[in-house]
Amino acid sequence: MSKRVPQLLVAMVALFGLLAIGLALRPDHRGSSTEASGAPNGPNSTSVTTLSPTEKAVNASRDFLDRYVEGDGRVRRDPDGDTVSEGQAYAMLLAVAIGDDTRFGLVWNWARTNMLATNGSLSWHWVNGAIVDRNAATDADIDAARALLLAADRFSVPAYRVDGLSLESALLQQEVVQPSSGPVVVAGPWATALPYTINPSYLSPVAFDLFAEASSDGRWTQVRTAGTALLSTVTDGGRSLPPDWAVVDGNGTPTPSTAPGGAAMAYSYDAFRTIPRLAEACDAPSRELAAALWAPASRAIDSRAATANLDGSAQTSGDNPLFLIAAAASARAAGQTTKVDSLLDQAEQTDDRSPSYYLSAWVALARVLIDTQLLGGCALSPVSSTVTGEAQTTNSPISVSSSPAPISTPPHKFNSGISTPTPLKETS
Numbered sequence: 001m002s003k004r005v006p007q008l009l010v011a012m013v014a015l016f017g018l019l020a021i022g023l024a025l026r027p028d029h030r031g032s033s034t035e036a037s038g039a040p041n042g043p044n045s046t047s048v049t050t051l052s053p054t055e056k057a058v059n060a061s062r063d064f065l066d067r068y069v070e071g072d073g074r075v076r077r078d079p080d081g082d083t084v085s086e087g088q089a090y091a092m093l094l095a096v097a098i099g100d101d102t103r104f105g106l107v108w109n110w111a112r113t114n115m116l117a118t119n120g121s122l123s124w125h126w127v128n129g130a131i132v133d134r135n136a137a138t139d140a141d142i143d144a145a146r147a148l149l150l151a152a153d154r155f156s157v158p159a160y161r162v163d164g165l166s167l168e169s170a171l172l173q174q175e176v177v178q179p180s181s182g183p184v185v186v187a188g189p190w191a192t193a194l195p196y197t198i199n200p201s202y203l204s205p206v207a208f209d210l211f212a213e214a215s216s217d218g219r220w221t222q223v224r225t226a227g228t229a230l231l232s233t234v235t236d237g238g239r240s241l242p243p244d245w246a247v248v249d250g251n252g253t254p255t256p257s258t259a260p261g262g263a264a265m266a267y268s269y270d271a272f273r274t275i276p277r278l279a280e281a282c283d284a285p286s287r288e289l290a291a292a293l294w295a296p297a298s299r300a301i302d303s304r305a306a307t308a309n310l311d312g313s314a315q316t317s318g319d320n321p322l323f324l325i326a327a328a329a330s331a332r333a334a335g336q337t338t339k340v341d342s343l344l345d346q347a348e349q350t351d352d353r354s355p356s357y358y359l360s361a362w363v364a365l366a367r368v369l370i371d372t373q374l375l376g377g378c379a380l381s382p383v384s385s386t387v388t389g390e391a392q393t394t395n396s397p398i399s400v401s402s403s404p405a406p407i408s409t410p411p412h413k414f415n416s417g418i419s420t421p422t423p424l425k426e427t428s
Contacts, residue, residue, distance in 0.1 A: 053341070053367065053371035053372060054371070054372050054374070056344075056367055056371070057097070057098075057364070057367035057368045057371055057372050057374065058097075058098050060348065060360075060363050060364035060367050060368075061094040061095075061097060061098045061364045061367075061368060062098065063360065063364065064090070064091070064094055064360045064361055064363075064364045065091060065094060065095060065100065065103055067355065067360065068087070068091070068357055068360070068361075069091055069103060069106070069107060071106075072106065072110055073103075073105075073106030073107040073108070073109055073110030073111075074088075074110045074114070074126075075087035075088050075090070075091045075107065075357075076357075077357045078355075078356065078357045080127075082125065082126065082127045082128075083114075083115075083125075083126040083127075084124055084125055084126070084137070084140070085111065085115055085122040085123065085124045085125075085136070085137055085140035085141070085144070086124070086137055086139060086140045086143070087357065087361070088107055088108075088110065088111040088115065088122070088140070088144065089111075089122075089139075089140045089141075089142075089143035089144040089147065090143065090361045090365060091103070091107045092104055092107050092108055092111075092143070092144055092147035092148070092151070093143055093146065093147045093365065093368070093375060094361075094364055094365065094368065095107060095147075095151075096147050096150050096151045096154055096155075096375070097368045097372075097374040097375050098374070099154065101151075101154075101155040101157075104147075104151055104155065108144075108147075108148065108151075108160070108163070111144065112163070114126060114131075115131065117134055117136070119136075119170060119174060119189070120166055120167065120169065120170030120173075120174075121136035121141050121167070121170045121171070121174060121175070121189065122136060122137075122140050122141055122144060122167075123135070123136065124136060124137040124140060124188075135188050135189070135190055136174070136175065136188045136189055137187075137188060138171065138175045138185055138186065138187055138188050138199070138202045139199070139201065139202040139204075139273075141167055141170065141171050141175065142171065142185075142202065142204050142207050143204070143207070144164075144167055145164045145165075145167035145168045145171065145207070145211065146164075146204070146206075146207040146210055146211075146375075147164075148160045148161070148163050148164030148167065149161060149164035149165070149168075149210055149211075149214050150210070150375065150376060151164075152164060161214070164214065165214060165215060168211045168214070168215055168220075169215070171185075171211075172217070172219065172220075174189045174192075175188060175189060175192075176219075176223060177192050177196050177248075179196070179248060179249070179250050179251060179252035180250065180251050180252055181226055181229070181230075181251060181252025181253075182222050182223075182225065182226030182229070182252060183219055183222050183223045183226055184196060184198065184223070184226055184227065184230060184248055184252065185198070185202060185203060185223060185227060186198050186248075187199045187202065187245075187260075194249065194250055195247040195248060195249055196247065196248040196249075197245065197246075197247055197257075197260060198230075198245070198246050198247070198248055198254065199244065199245055199246075199270055200230075200231055200234060200242040200243065200244075200245075200246060200254075200271060200274045201242070201244075201270045201271055201272070201273035201274040201277065203227040203228075203230075203231060203274070203277060204277045205224045205227070205228060205277065205278065205280075205281035205282070205283060205286045206277070206280055206281055206282060206375070206376060206377045206378075208220045208221070208223050208224035208227070209221070209224060209282060209283075210376065212224075224283065224286075225283075226252065228278075228281075228283070228285050228286045228289060229285075230248070230252065230254050231274065231278070231289060232285070232289055233253065233254055234246050234254040234255075234256060235289070235292075235293065235310075237289075237292060238289055238291075238292025238293045238295075238296075239292075239295075239296065240296055240310040240311055240312075241267035241271065241293065241296045241297065241300065241308065241310045241311070241312060242267065242271045242274040242275075242293075242310075243256035243257070243265055243266065243267060243271055243310060244259060244263070244265070244266055244267070244268050244269070244270040244271045245257050245258065245259045245260070245265070245270070256310060264307075264315065265310075266307045266308060266309065266310075266315050267300060267307070267308040267309070267310055267312075268307040268308070268315075268320075269307075269320075269322060269358070272320075272322045272323055272325060272326035272362075273326075273362070274326075275290055275293055275297060275326040275327075275329040275330050276325065276326065276329040276362075276365070276366050276369050276370055277369075278290035278293075278329070278333070279329035279330065279332050279333040279369070279370050279379050280329075280369040280370055280375075280377030280378065280379040281377070281378065282377065282378035282381070287333050287378075287379075288333070290329060290330055290332075290333035290334075291330065291333040291334035291335070292334075293326075293330045294327070294330040294331060294333075294334040294336065295312075296310075296311065296312040297312070297323070297326050297327040297330045298312070298327055298330075299311070299312025299313065300312045300320075300323045300326075300327075301319075301323050301324060301327055304317060304318065304319055305317065305318070305319075305320060305323065306318030306319070306320050307320070308320075308323070321346070321347045321350040321351070321359055322347070322358075322359065322362060324343045324344070324346050324347040324350075325343070325344065325347050325362050325363065325366045327339075327343050328340045328343035328344045328347075328366060328370065329366060329369070329370050329379075331343065332370045332371075332379055333379070340370070340371065341371075344363065344366060344367060344371070347359065347362075347363050347366075348363045351363055
């Protein structure tokens with residue numbers, strides 16, 4: 001036998017050994033631990049890279065901004081390359097959360113230049129250089145105004161505060177109605193006639209508290225209180241899931257409904273967002289409602305639903321990774337802390353395999369909203385013994401008082417003639 005053969009074998013063994021070590025040490029590009037990616041975590045295994053929740057939130061935010069924000073600040077929505085006001089607002093929230101003042105300025109400047117209407121709201125849909133639908137999507141106005149007010153303090157740009165208060169004022173004038181139960185945020189200026197059309201996932205308690213603080217207008221506190229009471233009613237105190245859409249009568253009573261464009265009544269691509277917004281809230285009733293939704297939110301995952309009925313059973317089949325985000329938020333509020341990270345990691349891994357503008361945005365937003373206080377929420381603050389506790393797996397339905405007491409002051413200052421539109425929300 002040639003002497004070169006054993007030498008070659010030795011070299012090959014050494015090479016494969018080095019490759020194996022390199023693969024073992026290579027972290028996931030977003031820093032998921034080996035446990036989160038499904039590797040065993042026993043006495044003979046080692047978690048090679050374990051990032052903190054804040055590090056994961058920052059990485060996910062950067063991934064979204066790098067992937068979907070164009071050089072001029074426009075947020076490109078896949079697969080069509082169009083832009084919606086929601087996307088601009090998402091990018092603004094993520095940019096201010098991670099302190100990216102340059103990108104924040106680009107995104108807001110593009111939205112203000114290309115989407116801001118004369119009525120003070122953001123037109124919702126831009127395609128190939130022009131606005132194709134001037135209707136406002138209320139959630140985009142809420143999220144953009146919230147981001148601007150936070151950015152004014154964090155980046156020391158007073159003009160952002162002026163812009164944020166202008167958006168907040170337009171919201172109050174054009175997208176809030178007054179049934180007898182209290183002021184309610186509707187789906188847009190087009191939805192202000194009875195019965196009022198609402199999208200439950202637009203209701204953002206933390207944003208409403210920030211608006212009340214920034215504008216010194218107590219009506220926003222009333223909006224938050226009435227909104228949480230409305231969500232408690234429409235979900236039967238957390239026994240059923242929130243619908244994508246609902247209508248509200250003159251007494252303020254909500255009823256789940258089909259979408260404006262006729263899509264079936266469902267817990268689906270809009271409604272899942274309701275739970276992260278509740279879970280980050282700083283008032284106990286909102287957080288307790290998020291906790292009570294743990295049981296139906298879990299059923300929607302277990303049923304392998306792409307869209308779900310309001311009891312959590314499958315309406316259409318297929319695993320919806322957005323439902324993992326909602327369940328993670330509810331788990332956070334319910335004290336199911338060991339479940340939060342694994343649920344978010346599963347959603348993120350799905351986006352890694354098949355990138356999606358919408359899923360990528362909400363992986364990042366969920367990590368920021370429920371795993372950090374980078375946007376001024378209170379998801380990490382204790383609620384009460386009735387909500388927290390790792391042993392608690394389900395929650396009794398809760399009732400919402402008319403005068404909820406805040407848990408704590410939210411850290412907002414960063415010391416730590418329109419026609420009814422087609423459905424305003426796209427999905428992934």
